[in-house]
Amino acid sequence: MGLKKGVLMEVDGNLGIVLTREGEFLHVRLADPGARIGEEVEYWEHGNLRVPRFLAVAAAACLVLAIGVWAFLQSFAARPGPVLAYVWLDINPSVQLGVDRRLTVRVAEGLNREGENLLLKAPVQGRRLREALLDLVDAAVAGGYLGSGSENAVLITTVPGEQDGVPSEIVRNVRSIGDDIRRELAARHVEAVVESISGGRELKQKAQEMKVSPGRIAVALKALAEGIQVSEEQLREAPVTAMAGNAQRLRGLGLGNIQPLQLDELVKQLKANKLRFFQAPASEQLPEKVEEPALSPEQPRAQDKGQDKGQEKGQEKGQQKKQGSEKGEPKAAQARKQGRGK
Amino acid sequence: MHVEDDPIIADCSCEFIYMREDSNSPAELLEKAKSGDREARSALIRAYMPFVLSAVSKVVGRYVTAQDDEVSVGIEAFDEAISAYEDRKSRNFLAFAGLIIRRRLIDYLRRQPRSEELGLPEVYPADDVEAFEAVERRDEIQRFKAELSRFGISLADLVRDCPKHKDARERAKQIARLLAMDEEAWACVEARGQVPISRLEGVTGLHRKTIERHRKYIIAIALIYRGEYFYLRDYLEQ
Numbered sequence: 144m145g146l147k148k149g150v151l152m153e154v155d156g157n158l159g160i161v162l163t164r165e166g167e168f169l170h171v172r173l174a175d176p177g178a179r180i181g182e183e184v185e186y187w188e189h190g191n192l193r194v195p196r197f198l199a200v201a202a203a204a205c206l207v208l209a210i211g212v213w214a215f216l217q218s219f220a221a222r223p224g225p226v227l228a229y230v231w232l233d234i235n236p237s238v239q240l241g242v243d244r245r246l247t248v249r250v251a252e253g254l255n256r257e258g259e260n261l262l263l264k265a266p267v268q269g270r271r272l273r274e275a276l277l278d279l280v281d282a283a284v285a286g287g288y289l290g291s292g293s294e295n296a297v298l299i300t301t302v303p304g305e306q307d308g309v310p311s312e313i314v315r316n317v318r319s320i321g322d323d324i325r326r327e328l329a330a331r332h333v334e335a336v337v338e339s340i341s342g343g344r345e346l347k348q349k350a351q352e353m354k355v356s357p358g359r360i361a362v363a364l365k366a367l368a369e370g371i372q373v374s375e376e377q378l379r380e381a382p383v384t385a386m387a388g389n390a391q392r393l394r395g396l397g398l399g400n401i402q403p404l405q406l407d408e409l410v411k412q413l414k415a416n417k418l419r420f421f422q423a424p425a426s427e428q429l430p431e432k433v434e435e436p437a438l439s440p441e442q443p444r445a446q447d448k449g450q451d452k453g454q455e456k457g458q459e460k461g462q463q464k465k466q467g468s469e470k471g472e473p474k475a476a477q478a479r480k481q482g483r484g485k
Numbered sequence: 486m487h488v489e490d491d492p493i494i495a496d497c498s499c500e501f502i503y504m505r506e507d508s509n510s511p512a513e514l515l516e517k518a519k520s521g522d523r524e525a526r527s528a529l530i531r532a533y534m535p536f537v538l539s540a541v542s543k544v545v546g547r548y549v550t551a552q553d554d555e556v557s558v559g560i561e562a563f564d565e566a567i568s569a570y571e572d573r574k575s576r577n578f579l580a581f582a583g584l585i586i587r588r589r590l591i592d593y594l595r596r597q598p599r600s601e602e603l604g605l606p607e608v609y610p611a612d613d614v615e616a617f618e619a620v621e622r623r624d625e626i627q628r629f630k631a632e633l634s635r636f637g638i639s640l641a642d643l644v645r646d647c648p649k650h651k652d653a654r655e656r657a658k659q660i661a662r663l664l665a666m667d668e669e670a671w672a673c674v675e676a677r678g679q680v681p682i683s684r685l686e687g688v689t690g691l692h693r694k695t696i697e698r699h700r701k702y703i704i705a706i707a708l709i710y711r712g713e714y715f716y717l718r719d720y721l722e723q
Contacts, residue, residue, distance in 0.1 A: 166721050
């Protein structure tokens, strides 16, 4: 008995069907439950045993008894681990995954209709986070949410569960998964900015309060800190690249380097500037004219710098919009098209 | 190398050259080609013409023939890959060649007038052969499963149907290769989902009941040999 290799053809948890180089199709237990279809994987090979019939019957009876005892114990002991962190995937769709200490997805929900559709195409509950995120990215590519053009973005944002902070091991793992997503998209020749962000309880609470993903809030905060004007409508609807101006600017915001404490400090600093979008509850209607947020004396107004065309478009759209909406598929699709310059 | 000089390449009727019993394996041809054997190099390029056509077609987004300029670029890139590849076991050669073909094609297409209308990627594919290979294989596996389902076959069926003994499996694969090359036999499979046993029985010495028992496996392997499953086929041929 030992480890052998084959191409993974189908996967179900830690079991899979592989095709070996010898042309054998085998149902196996995977050495790495996070492996993906198409990868050459290692699996456990079982030897063939031949036993006398009576021993086989006795062994079967013992097995049935053992399974019964195990199931009885499992009913008490084998509860899913608590959700230690929430990992948000923002492509526009936006999806939230709650993971336990083993990085197994315990909770999965879409923030918008596209997010819900994405989860229907790539069910991830009970799967390992790496596999789940890569499958969701695959489904996004197949669904046209990531495709031709250079204004694609994938944000992976980690915020804590019930406790105060995110375990550092989870943050490290998510960053590593971000690298895997970059590799996957590069191998598929899809250009995208891929950023891993982590934030604390305050970011999570703000996201819950505003019903916006924490990743989008992080981008908006960093963009504002760079003097880029972001309206509440853009925060909710625009592609993240459009919030920053374009993909190159998004890359330049340095999101990947944000430490949780830095982000929390940024939230506090911008709160102190009394920016409108932090004060307005989500249910309040937008006025017909978009007011410029109050700025601290140090920050020049955006019109003095010259606004980016993408920002102008977003603000025009805001003026036309009558009500802060939750999710409108046609509007989201339009915002996506504007952001991609189609 | 000029495509128009080689009638076999121009005809593209060479899918099964390297499957013939008397031919060298791709790994052997690659080793000879790298050692300076021009015949082996030509034979390798001819053997992989369907792969080159498929790789070119994916980049340009349309059906291509050997007469297209882009295919000439693809062949030159494949030739370059033969020279540049360094792994003696020749694993991942196909993925390596696929990456080189894409890079050279993107270079070529960017130099064409109105290239901005082609929607070419701004960056080159990353030099990650394993990731590229896994992605290509995953696409093939999805197509393969869909094609299997046309014949009412699932992967779980193949686990049950696959000959467990190595010798029986080799003979079944041999039948699958023959089935893949025989258009008339394959037409029978397409029409009725049945392997034409009488046509193939005498060739390998396998009893007809054995062929019947492993019918689904034989059809599945034949699909891999017949279809555009270059990476899966390459994996089996190593």
